[in-house]
Amino acid sequence: MSEKTTFAQEVRDALHHALSSDPSVLVFGLGVPDPKGVFGTTTDLQTIHGEDRVFDMPTSENAMTGIAIGAALGGFKPILTHQRLDFALLSMDQLVNNAAKWHFMFGGKRNVPVTIRMILGRGWGQGPTHSQNLQSWFAHIPGLKVVMPALASDVKSLLLASIFDPNPVIFLEHRWLHNMQTDVSTVMAPAKLGEAKLLSRGDAVTIVSMSYMTIEALHAVSCLKEQGVEIDLIDLRTVSPIDWTKIEKSVEKTGRLLVLDTGFKQVSIAGEIITHIIETSWQHLKSQPVRLTAPNYSESTSPALTQNYHVRADDIVTKVGEIIDKELNCQQLIDQRSSLHDVPGDWFTGPF
Amino acid sequence: MNKLLAQKLSHSMRRIRTVEETIAERYSEQQMRCPTHLSTGQEAVSAAVGEILRKTDLAVSGHRAHAHYLAKGGNLNAMIAEIYGRVTGCARGKGGSMHLIDESVGFMGSTAIVGGTVPVGVGLGYGLKLKGEQNIAVIFLGDAVVETGVFYESINFALLKNLPVLFVCENNQFSVYTPLEQRQSTTLDIYERVAGLGVMTEYGNGNDVVEVYNKTKNMTEKIRSGGGPAFLQFDTFRWREHCGPNYDDDLNYRETSFIEKWRSDEPIARFEKYAIDTGLLKETEIQTNQIEIEAEVNAAFEFAVNSPFPHADEASKHVFAEQHIKG
Numbered sequence: 001m002s003e004k005t006t007f008a009q010e011v012r013d014a015l016h017h018a019l020s021s022d023p024s025v026l027v028f029g030l031g032v033p034d035p036k037g038v039f040g041t042t043t044d045l046q047t048i049h050g051e052d053r054v055f056d057m058p059t060s061e062n063a064m065t066g067i068a069i070g071a072a073l074g075g076f077k078p079i080l081t082h083q084r085l086d087f088a089l090l091s092m093d094q095l096v097n098n099a100a101k102w103h104f105m106f107g108g109k110r111n112v113p114v115t116i117r118m119i120l121g122r123g124w125g126q127g128p129t130h131s132q133n134l135q136s137w138f139a140h141i142p143g144l145k146v147v148m149p150a151l152a153s154d155v156k157s158l159l160l161a162s163i164f165d166p167n168p169v170i171f172l173e174h175r176w177l178h179n180m181q182t183d184v185s186t187v188m189a190p191a192k193l194g195e196a197k198l199l200s201r202g203d204a205v206t207i208v209s210m211s212y213m214t215i216e217a218l219h220a221v222s223c224l225k226e227q228g229v230e231i232d233l234i235d236l237r238t239v240s241p242i243d244w245t246k247i248e249k250s251v252e253k254t255g256r257l258l259v260l261d262t263g264f265k266q267v268s269i270a271g272e273i274i275t276h277i278i279e280t281s282w283q284h285l286k287s288q289p290v291r292l293t294a295p296n297y298s299e300s301t302s303p304a305l306t307q308n309y310h311v312r313a314d315d316i317v318t319k320v321g322e323i324i325d326k327e328l329n330c331q332q333l334i335d336q337r338s339s340l341h342d343v344p345g346d347w348f349t350g351p352f
Numbered sequence: 353m354n355k356l357l358a359q360k361l362s363h364s365m366r367r368i369r370t371v372e373e374t375i376a377e378r379y380s381e382q383q384m385r386c387p388t389h390l391s392t393g394q395e396a397v398s399a400a401v402g403e404i405l406r407k408t409d410l411a412v413s414g415h416r417a418h419a420h421y422l423a424k425g426g427n428l429n430a431m432i433a434e435i436y437g438r439v440t441g442c443a444r445g446k447g448g449s450m451h452l453i454d455e456s457v458g459f460m461g462s463t464a465i466v467g468g469t470v471p472v473g474v475g476l477g478y479g480l481k482l483k484g485e486q487n488i489a490v491i492f493l494g495d496a497v498v499e500t501g502v503f504y505e506s507i508n509f510a511l512l513k514n515l516p517v518l519f520v521c522e523n524n525q526f527s528v529y530t531p532l533e534q535r536q537s538t539t540l541d542i543y544e545r546v547a548g549l550g551v552m553t554e555y556g557n558g559n560d561v562v563e564v565y566n567k568t569k570n571m572t573e574k575i576r577s578g579g580g581p582a583f584l585q586f587d588t589f590r591w592r593e594h595c596g597p598n599y600d601d602d603l604n605y606r607e608t609s610f611i612e613k614w615r616s617d618e619p620i621a622r623f624e625k626y627a628i629d630t631g632l633l634k635e636t637e638i639q640t641n642q643i644e645i646e647a648e649v650n651a652a653f654e655f656a657v658n659s660p661f662p663h664a665d666e667a668s669k670h671v672f673a674e675q676h677i678k679g
């Protein structure tokens with residue numbers, strides 16, 4: 001048995017590695033040096049790297065984003081952490097009007113290498129303002145890269161790629177991924193932002209997915225495989241830019257597309273991918289492309305109102321059945337569930 | 353101070369504490385499935401301000417709002433049911449502990465984003481001024497709120513328009529695990545910095561309900577008579593973890609001497625000792641009172657757990673209003 005590590009530890013390792021290898025890297029955000037260390041992703045970093053480079057901040061998200069931009073212009077590589085994406089909404093002005101445009105509006109004179117980590121909440125009463133997956137907002141803005149890791153084995157290389165990318169990168173970590181396990185590995189292939197990853201191969205349907213949805217998709221894919229349905233599963237990893245080549249090639253082979261998205265349906269990344277494929281690969285499509293997303297309303301607090309809110313593995317299996325017009329069984333996926341629908345596992349007992 | 357007021361203050365503080373501690377006790381049952389920020393130890397500010405406010409005054413708050421809601425007269429059953437995610441909750445289970453509302457008593461809403469309701473409170477104050485009924489808008493805020501930009505923008509507008517707005521800052525000296533001095537310059541205290549903006553300010557011990565009462569009363573009278581906005585800072589101390597039912601002092605983010613100092617000067621015992629010593633209240637009265645409060649609180653929990661969950665169809669409701677709700 002090889003040694004295990006978690007998604008959260010991998011994030012921490014990436015930050016530690018960046019701080020160690022480049023003196024211009026700074027890490028700050030609410031709670032960064034506190035005893036919980038942002039769900040274990042920043043533990044001990046201040047002790048190791050000092051208070052000048054790793055620090056807590058006032059509840060001033062907009063100003064601190066501008067300050068990160070200024071520090072970046074001055075030669076640093078700041079990494080700003082938000083415990084929820086919802087809190088970072090206060091900084092949209094700095095992100096959109098300054099970070100995203102600096103390089104463009106000054107004719108390429110200077111770039112802004114900031115990384116903004118935002119955590120995406122879900123379930124267990126997070127409610128309307130602690131659970132928003134607004135990746136499409138950021139992806140809509142020219143000049144921002146948007147990274148959405150899914151696998152614990154991927155997150156470190158993706159975060160390092162984000163930190164050392166010359167552009168502003170929005171790095172979206174789903175809270176339900178932090179406890180995911182992976183083997184400790186010594187070799188690490190550096191990730192390239194904009195490159196998706198093929199997680200399984202098959203001819204039946206192309207499934208394109210992101211972040212936590214990829215975990216549900218992996219369960220669905222193995223259930224489908226047992227029933228003789230082979231899937232091309234593409235984990236996007238970055239939702240801006242999108243790896244169009246990989247998706248187009250896969251659809252060329254399968255002719256069928258299902259896109260999964262953690263965000264609201266309306267004006268979603270999923271909608272963008274389907275539109276793109278219709279534009280580029282119409283002739284290869286054997287059936288209508290479809291998407292499974294969160295609905296067009298906010299997540300409520302009461303567990304009674306979140307029961308059918310999120311897409312789960314069995315929904316994916318059912319949808320694939322519809323696409324290929326085949327009776328498929330997903331009971332096994334439902335039976336496997338040991339915890340309530342609003343938690344990622346029994347380890348999660350709230351509050352965040 | 354008179355006997356009736358002493359009774360009311362003691363009752364209000366005990367009621368808030370009993371609610372908060374009952375939540376803490378029952379939280380591990382995993383039926384209250386939402387982030388919950390308790391005000392145990394901070395009851396004095398809410399109790400005193402709540403006594404002074406009229407039903408027609410309006411109030412808003414943030415994530416730690418149970419005490420503010422209750423002190424303003426918010427329905428207890430509806431609050432507990434909301435935390436339990438039931439359809440009888442004050443927001444029909446949609447918002448949970450961090451989204452309380454009882455418009456029938458002027459509690460206009462609490463929300464979860466730090467600073468989010470500050471300008472909303474000022475907007476309510478603008479409306480009150482236009483209506484000219486001498487009501488005031490109260491904004492409850494924590495010490496971290498003065499780190500947000502919107503706080504200063506809101507104060508500026510409240511001053512510009514001379515609005516009847518009272519900012520009540522409960523300074524429990526921590527934002528989650530982070531002490532004030534790691535977030536703000538402490539050369540000047542919060543109220544001193546805010547005074548520099550031109551707003552009326554006052555400062556006091558937030559664990560001393562009499563002091564809070566007197567200073568708030570004085571300030572609300574000035575506001576009602578057209579004096580413009582005011583900012584009150586009351587220092588206090590939260591007993592339990594930032595969010596959730598437990599004590600977390602094992603994490604050592606607050607000095608033991610600091611904890612002991614504040615715990616030994618807790619608002620209810622402090623006030624009741626004074627009230628008994630001065631003959632305002634009797635020990636037996638307090639005990640009877642407590643028994644009644646416990647019965648009321650237990651009944652509220654009974655109400656909540658026996659209430660139905662919202663029907664699944666409600667999940668998609670209320671995205672848009674179908675018609676104009678209220679003027």
Ligand SMILES: Cc1ncc(C[n+]2csc(CCOP(=O)(O)OP(=O)(O)O)c2C)c(N)n1
Binds near residue numbers: 059466494497
């Ligand atoms: C804009 C924003 N940033 C961060 C948070 C996370 N958060 C929730 S409560 C809190 C602390 C607020 O401290 P304070 O205002 O002093 O109130 P207290 O919790 O001490 O009552 C923080 C940082 C948030 N809800 N909103």
